[in-house]
Amino acid sequence: MIEKDRFLPIRIQKNHALLKRISKNHPKRPDIESDQTRRLAGYKGEQAVDFHLRKLPVKEYIILHDLRLSNDKHFFQIDTLLLNSNFALILEVKNYSGTLYFDPDFNQLIQTNSKGEVKGYPNPIEQAAQQCAELKKWLQKRNAAIPIEFLVIISKPSTILKAAPGYAKMLQKVQHVQFLLKSIEKVKSAYRNEIFILKDLKKISRALIKEHTPLSFDILEYYGIPPADIQTGVICKSCSHRPMKRHFGTWFCLKCQSKDKEAHLHAVKDIFLLNNHAPLTNQKICGFLNLPSGDIAKKLLTSMQLPYSGTKKGRVYLPPPACQQIKNLE
Numbered sequence: 594m595i596e597k598d599r600f601l602p603i604r605i606q607k608n609h610a611l612l613k614r615i616s617k618n619h620p621k622r623p624d625i626e627s628d629q630t631r632r633l634a635g636y637k638g639e640q641a642v643d644f645h646l647r648k649l650p651v652k653e654y655i656i657l658h659d660l661r662l663s664n665d666k667h668f669f670q671i672d673t674l675l676l677n678s679n680f681a682l683i684l685e686v687k688n689y690s691g692t693l694y695f696d697p698d699f700n701q702l703i704q705t706n707s708k709g710e711v712k713g714y715p716n717p718i719e720q721a722a723q724q725c726a727e728l729k730k731w732l733q734k735r736n737a738a739i740p741i742e743f744l745v746i747i748s749k750p751s752t753i754l755k756a757a758p759g760y761a762k763m764l765q766k767v768q769h770v771q772f773l774l775k776s777i778e779k780v781k782s783a784y785r786n787e788i789f790i791l792k793d794l795k796k797i798s799r800a801l802i803k804e805h806t807p808l809s810f811d812i813l814e815y816y817g818i819p820p821a822d823i824q825t826g827v828i829c830k831s832c833s834h835r836p837m838k839r840h841f842g843t844w845f846c847l848k849c850q851s852k853d854k855e856a857h858l859h860a861v862k863d864i865f866l867l868n869n870h871a872p873l874t875n876q877k878i879c880g881f882l883n884l885p886s887g888d889i890a891k892k893l894l895t896s897m898q899l900p901y902s903g904t905k906k907g908r909v910y911l912p913p914p915a916c917q918q919i920k921n922l923e
């Protein structure tokens with residue numbers, strides 16, 4: 594059963610909001626676009642893995658996606674964790690295409706793509722082994738020691754895997770996505786002793802979810818983009834024109850004449866994504882929506898049931914808790 598689902602990574606949502614709201618010829622646009630392409634491909638790879646995981650017997654495995662945990666101050670991230678009564682299994686998902694050559698001498702992964710371009714990456718086997726060691730430490734501290742295995746999953750069936758002569762054995766930990774279930778079965782067959790009953794596994798799973806700490810990331814600061822470069826206003830869903838006008842209780846597009854009562858929802862989401870989900874004042878949101886008065890903003894924010902803290906003039910709004918939990922770009 595899936596105890597922690599996978600959603601569209603926040604970084605992708607932040608990139609998306611930023612790309613919608615900087616000029617077409619902004620000098621940082623190419624960097625953001627190439628980062629976005631890479632991340633979307635990675636997410637697609639993870640979804641391909643999830644497709645196969647759905648075929649696992651529901652009662653045997655607890656599945657936790659996208660965990661970020663810490664041992665003291667040191668954070669580690671896990672793409673997917675499977676918990677079974679007998680063992681835990683970490684899946685590190687890679688969406689690399691072309692030919693992959695695992696080089697043990699330099700502890701590197703060398704990719705040659707279809708155009709013949711060569712690129713080096715850190716060895717994902719090493720990365721996953723480190724996650725394994727960190728998770729072991731994390732669980733031991735909570736008196737929940739269980740054998741932990743890992744697999745590096747290549748999400749593209751067409752990717753060719755190669756290792757240095759005499760090192761083919763190291764590829765045992767690397768599997769194409771279509772063999773995922775078989776590989777999990779193989780791991781399972783090596784662990785025949787029950788360590789935890791389901792009730793205990795659920796307890797561990799709850800602790801993992803509770804201590805998951807999403808990365809805080811200010812995208813404007815990262816790209817060095819001044820807030821003044823951000824184009825404000827509600828964007829028309831039909832023709833992308835901006836800003837829409839607030840008119841008789843709805844949003845009106847001056848370009849394509851369409852009306853949309855809910856067009857502000859995306860704009861409110863954008864302003865939170867571009868401000869690292871920090872609490873925002875009515876004044877700031879009102880300005881971003883290009884509204885003529887704070888009263889209208891307050892009415893809209895109240896209708897969205899945004900959580901807030903403080904009273905009267907000191908009130909600040911917080912992002913709605915579920916606003917980040919989407920599966921695909923809207």
Ligand SMILES: [Zn+2]
Pocket residue numbers: 829830831832833834846847848849850851
């Ligand atoms: Zn329009």
